[in-house]
Amino acid sequence: MPAGIGGPATGTLPPPAPPGATPEPGTPRAARTLPWRTLLAAVGGLGMMLAFPGAALVPLAVLGPMALALAVHGRGVRSGLWLGLVMGLAFFVPLLSWTGIYVGSFPWLALAVVQALYLALLGGVSALVTRLPAWPVWTAALWVAQEALRGRAPFGGFPWGRLGLSQTDGPLLSLAAYGGVPLLGFAVALTGTLLAAVVLAVLRAGRGGALRAAAGSLAAAVAVPLVGAVAWLPLPGPSLTQGGPTSTVAVIQGDVPRAGLDFNAQRRAVLDNHVQRTLELAAAVAAGEQPQPDLVIWPENSSDIDPYTNADAARQIDRAAATIGVPVLVGAVVDGPGRYVSNTAIVWDPRDGPGDTYVKRHPVPFGEYIPYRSFFRLFSEQVDLVRRDFAAGDEVGLLDVGGVRLGDLICFEVVYDGLVRDVADAGMLVVQTNNATFGYTDESEQQLAMSRVRAVEHGRTVAIAATSGISAIVAPDGTVVRSSELFTPDVFVEEIAQRDDRTLASRVGSGPEWVLTALGLGAVLVVVRRDRARRRAGTAA
CATH class of the missing domain: 3.60.110.10 (Carbon-nitrogen hydrolase)
Structure with a gap:
């Protein structure tokens, strides 16, 4: 597995954190870094919103997962919850502004806040899995898990603003034919988290192997849209009249x-x-x-x-x-x-x-x-x-x-x-x-x-x-x-x-969503069990 993807999650944004460090708000260093992390989360949410119509700057969808991964990397769950909430509000408040056009601001803002809470939860669990090797993969899978939950609860869910639904053009759109909106959203999120891994590796450039890790993560990030471009080859074209009577x-x-x-x-x-x-x-x-x-x-x-x-x-x-x-x-x-x-x-x-x-x-x-x-x-x-x-x-x-x-x-x-x-x-x-x-x-x-x-x-x-x-x-x-x-x-x-x-997505149904959700939640479970084992070992000592 390329360095930076499968290697240990030992880095954070400057100043560098020791391996495994997860400072919580309240420490002096955490207090200094939280404001710019908050700003980063907000910018990521706004950038992600611009990928949707009407701006429809489709490539900007990766900014959301990238910014959130950078913001929560090396942090604890409480910080992750806050940073995810900030991103969620920056994303959903403008995205859903049409809901209040004739009924006033209260229903619009209430809906936006409820949706943002799901991204808060995502931020919290993403902070946990950044401690694992291959964290970009697990973090991207958690985006799918968050969207799966948001699309089902409460009252049958409201899956508006899913990452995959921003991809109306470009190479990644083809992946919808193979694994539906969940696979498409996973590809967007994975591209973003891999780019975050590149940034983190570059910021650690003084350490041995950091540049090699950056190159590995960058190659993987470029590979995702390349796979999408190749995946277009067997799919139908723009003709309305081909494929049947x-x-x-x-x-x-x-x-x-x-x-x-x-x-x-x-x-x-x-x-x-x-x-x-x-x-x-x-x-x-x-x-x-x-x-x-x-x-x-x-x-x-x-x-x-x-x-x-x-x-x-x-x-x-x-x-x-x-x-x-x-x-x-x-x-x-x-x-x-x-x-x-x-x-x-x-x-x-x-x-x-x-x-x-x-x-x-x-x-x-x-x-x-x-x-x-x-x-x-x-x-x-x-x-x-x-x-x-x-x-x-x-x-x-x-x-x-x-x-x-x-x-x-x-x-x-x-x-x-x-x-x-x-x-x-x-x-x-x-x-x-x-x-x-x-x-x-x-x-x-x-x-x-x-x-x-x-x-x-x-x-x-x-x-x-x-x-x-x-x-x-x-x-x-x-x-x-x-x-x-x-x-x-x-x-x-x-x-x-x-x-x-029938496309492969039609045949496999919700299978990709369940598999990716299980991967993300499984990574969270690994971190929780590992931390409990460490605490028990510390108590016994």
Whole structure:
């Protein structure tokens, strides 16, 4: 194993620490070094944030793991907790600013703080494993473990801002096809921690073997993106039409009367917009200006009037489907079950009307339902903006629409690995979304970035239908073939291959995430057991 990767973790930033030293805050040297370490953690968090849309400076994602590894190296758990928290706040507060655009700062900052606590935990355990040989590997694995936990708890998790979801371009993106977002995130983190090992070795340059250690770590850091570049070779390219029989797919972005929480105050106007765009498409098809589609995709909330109970809404959808002559996938809010409502995709046939449905399986807590409503009302009356809670569906979103087998995801479901994996065997993926409540923010671009990574992960074209944008067609290599502007009506008609091959990531499922998580937690366990043994030995002496 190259020096600097497998060698003992005997170094820290200047002034050099003795081998194994883990000074805690309160010692004079710790008091002197903690402020600049805090600044380093904050800069790392901001740099990591700039890797995500809208700046989308993708290579900067490595700065987060690199800065945190440098900041916590040679420190104790308490210092690591603080440094991780600082990085988490510097990252999540600006990244999630769109969540407070219309509901105020409290929900936004509360969400950012909760997410930052996971990075605090990461900082604490990372400080422990820097005492081990090969610490860059274990530290990178702990990034995966942290994201696995954050994506599951509380309330089903919120895995927004995972390292791998920043990689919309570049050599590392290919790794999504082999191990999903966890392997991709591990590669980003490993590159960063290896670069941190280079910096530490250079700062110890006066010691024997330090330059050799720096060279070994640098070679390993360069090797990670080189592996990613080679991994692209067998993967699909930017073509939409290769890999299977093709179908012609139309995506409708009807737009909304205005941005904001009251976008659906004129629910009929939103429905009429999507009907009108579909009628215009039918006219263009009749005039030979557009090809006849095999199916039409409307976005989430394209009919916030329940077409099962409102005859007028049903007539308008019938009119659109009959005029275009093919099934329309409608995003509707449907009454029931009981006191709930359901975020539902309905396959609307031009002859038979409503048919198969998919109900969103992961409603968004505090957005589509309020857990412990009476408790959270003590902190903000904004919870009552959600008047009726959405029920969760219990069937996967595999739908036959005009003979095309779609894997349907609704809005934020695209961020959850398991929900995407459940529908990845379909010929193409569809994301129905409504981003009108987030206005002119980076939320739409961040969500589009997730679809780009999912396209590579599962080797599928992804069609995104957004009520007010960004709608897009993403090729299996993550290339955005077509995209719309925010709050502008638009229509796409594209010929898309219905692929049936499966990537390695689709086959192995969550295996890489569990393996990498086990590696990281195993390293923590080794340090804890070793320290306990040393304490027992010291007591016995």
